[in-house]
Amino acid sequence: MTPLQEIEDLLARVAMADRTAFSRLYDRVSAKLFGVCIRVLDDRAEAEEVLQEVFVTIWNKADSYRVNGLSPMTWLITIARNRAVDRRRARKLPPAPIETVDLMPDRSPGPEDQAVARSESKRIVACLDxxxxxxxxxxxxxxxxxxxxxxxALATGVNLNTIRTWLRRSLISLRECLSR
Structure with missing residues (x-):
């Protein structure tokens, strides 16, 4: 079973309220989703809060995954990104003080997770190219x-609907590239 098939299977089981599957899904994807949150928010504490909201959403909405036609990771990353963007727009918080960051336990991904993330990052960059x-x-x-x-649209001087169309087509191209 490929990693994406495993995630799809876990999502299907989460949709049936399987707590063990939910825990395994968290273990498999939380580092990547946290990376999305931290990249958008640039604040570890905010990113951790948003990640918790993301997993509540996943628990409540896992049954709607198949409806959208996205790959499981695309679906999960979209949820994380949208939650993080919503939080970023709702509050403009200053960066955490350095001493707070120093006291926080290191929850960064281990070597295996980092290797997988680098590999997937290279694939995404290649597809973006x-x-x-x-x-x-x-x-x-x-x-x-x-x-x-x-x-x-404001930054580029291009019509809003054109921006939407370009982004939709670009995401379709990325999805096709990543599925190869």
Missing amino acids: ELPRARAHLVRRAYLDGDSYADL
Whole structure:
């Protein structure tokens, strides 16, 4: 069973309220989803809170996964990204004081998780490189930096609906590339 098939299986079991599957899903994907949250929020405490909200959403919405046609990781990352962007827009918090960060336990991914993340990161970068440079830049700004479609339209001087279309087509291209 491939890692993506395993995640799909776990999501199906979570949809049936299987707590063991939920725990295994958390172990498999929490580091990656935390990375998405921390990248958008740039605040560890906020990212941890959002990650908790993300897993509550996953528990409550796991039965809707198959409806959207996305890969399991795309679906999970989209939930994490959207929650983090919502939090970022709702509150502008200053960075945590250094002494607070120093006292926090290190929950960073271990060597195996880092190797998997690097490998997947290389795949994503390679797929982004297949997009036209301007479209790849828009995807990064929208889905990694948390810029809204309206922000992108203002920054580029391009119609909002055109931005939406470009991003939708770019995501379809990325999904096709990542499924190869």
